Each structure stands twice: as structure tokens, then as C-alpha cells.
Amino acid sequence: MQAYRLESHTGLDALRRVDLPDPTLAPDEILVRVRANAINYRDLSMPLGGYPRNDKIPLIPLSDAAGEVIDVGSDVTEFKPGDRVANCFFRDWIDGDINEQQMHTAHGGGIDGVLAQFIGLKQHAAVHIPAHLSFQQAATLPCAAVTAWQALTAADLNPDQTILTLGTGGVSIFALQLAKTAGARVIITSSSDEKLDRARALGADLTINYKTHPDWETEVRKLTDGIGVDNVVELGGVGTLEKSLAAAKVSGTVSLIGILARGENPSPLPVLFNRLTVRGIYVGSRAMFQQLNRTLETHQIQPVIDQCIPFADAPRAYDLLQSAKHFGKIVIKHD
Ligand SMILES: NC(=O)c1ccc[n+]([C@@H]2O[C@H](COP(=O)([O-])OP(=O)(O)OC[C@H]3O[C@@H](n4cnc5c(N)ncnc54)[C@H](OP(=O)(O)O)[C@@H]3O)[C@@H](O)[C@H]2O)c1
Known part of the structure; x- marks a missing residue:
């Protein structure tokens, strides 16, 4: 089969298209013909190395795939040939809290990923995909959508909440769509007025617009009668955290997810004086993915795909993501 492989931690030039043997099946595994992949911001970091617990080399990259089951091992009970599935981001995080061992099983980081024509998946690392979604749409779910789902639900998403989400990339657009299904009020930021029109x-x-309003946390407080928001979907990291802490209401939550922006280490004092909860979010479990899928189905949510790049041009997907011109997700489609 054809696959891509990172041969070293020397940057994207180390990404090669290679011929590999088709995966062989263990009794508890399913063989999936991949029909689409999605790329995430994290995949830009892997070629450089140094990502905690994600240093396998050589490495088949990417954490997100959707496809059809073409064979199942003798112990498999949940899937059959012809089923439409997606993989879970963490192979072994099934439910409950994640532990150290499970943290080492992130596809496309700690273990091989899914940028290949065929993948073998443990049955506990796959989910059925919602019937209303294409393979390309379903491929956007394992990382970005599950992350947004955990960030919102862990902070008790409800119609009385105001959610702030940063930028218009994959996680943020899912956070917007999912928060609206619950009837919450959503404030979103972007560097682009045109993208903000699309978000509306x-x-x-x-x-x-965080470029024309560099003090966007002050704008957030104005828009919330001086109170602040219930939950910040914090995607910027060190470069935005201080402003996110200032945008959260007393007893609010800052869901710490991203590493997009550089800056000074922020003061922790607002956490204390405003009694904030700062919660680290790391994608999610299989159970969260299944809950997310039920919500996507109930509300017939359509994931937002900016562009689909052919498998043969997969490196272009990395370039497009890096340029940050996209809105929502960039997908790689297979023939
Ligand atoms: N912890 C986890 O489990 C987890 C899971 C998924 C993603 N992440 C992290 O979350 C972040 C977003 O991931 P993604 O895949 O959604 O990325 P993405 O699709 O590449 O999103 C990039 C967008 O973020 C916005 N952005 C960039 N710098 C910003 C800043 N200083 N302030 C506000 N927005 C900014 C820009 O939106 P505009 O063009 O609209 O300005 C940019 O287009 C990344 O840091 C990623 O590593 C973490």
C-alpha cells in the first residue's frame, strides 16, 4: 500500500511517500480502507520533534481518518465489513480519565498514524460514523471535533452560557457549531472580517477582529455587560492566555487547548482572584467521540471543510494549514 512516513525530525522535507506492506490483522482489529484524512495544527509540530510523548520515528503521520471496514479479526464484535468508521485520536483511551500509558498511544505521534491507504485499528479505537456525513466530513472529527466537544461539555455546556472561542480554525469552528446546538451564546475572534462574516x-x-482590536478581552467584557464569559475555548496558548483569563467571568472556565501564539508567561493571579477553573483539554476518549457523534446526528451538523487535497498531494495540505488562510478543516481525499 501507499503511505506517507516521517523519516526524521528535520522538518517537513522528511515526509516521504512510501510503499509499505498492507497491515496484518490481530484478532481484535479491523482493517480499514481509508477514504479521507484530516490534518491538524499538531501535525505541523511532529516533523520538528520535541512534542511530549509523541516522538516515534519513523512515523506514519496524522491522527484523523475515515473509511470503510474491509476485514475484521476473529474477536471483533462491534464491526463488520462495509461499516463506515473513523479512528479515535488515542488508541487506548476508551472512557473515564486518561492515564500515563494511554497518553503514549496518540495516532500520528506516540504510535503510527493514519496517512495511508489501509490501516489496522483495534476495535476499541474505532467508532461508527454518523450516517449523514461523507467520509471527508467524518475525517474531520477525531481530533478537532472531539477536542471542542470535551472543552464545552466538561464545563457544563448549557443555554445560559456565553462561550468565547479563538480564531476560525478547525477546533474553533466545531466549538461554535456545537455550542449553538445547546443554545449557548457564542463570541468568536478572527484576524479576518471576511472569516467573521462566515462565522456569523x-x-x-x-x-x-483580534487584529483591529488587540485588546479583545476588553471587547469581550463590553459585550457581556462587564461580566465576562462562562467558558473560553483557549486555542492561542501562552500568547493569548492572559487575555483569555481576563475575558472569563468570576467562577468561569478557561479550557486550555492550544499552542498557536507566542508570548510572555501570563500571571496566574486572575485564576485565584476570579476563582477560575483552568482545565487542560487533550482531545478526548472514545466515549466522548461516541457522545459527540450522537449530537452531530441529532442536530445534523455539517463539518466545515475549507479544501480537499488529493492523497498524492498530501504535503500541500501541510502548506495550506501553515498558511492559516483556511476556515474550518483541511481534508485529504483518497481515490
Ligand atoms: N489540546 C488538544 O487536545 C488540542 C487538540 C486540537 C488542537 N489543539 C491546538 O489548538 C490550536 C488550534 O488547532 P486547530 O487544529 O484548530 O488549528 P488551525 O485549524 O490551524 O487554526 C488556525 C487558526 O487559529 C487562529 N489563530 C492563530 N493565531 C491566533 C491568535 N493569536 N489568536 C486567535 N486566533 C489565532 C487563526 O484564525 P483566524 O485566521 O480566524 O485569525 C488561524 O487560522 C492549535 O494550537 C492546536 O495545536 C489542541
């Missing part, structure tokens, strides 16, 4: 069309209630 998807249901965003209030928008802030």
Missing part, C-alpha cells in the same frame, strides 16, 4: 452565517452571535 454559522450562528456566531458576536464577533471580534
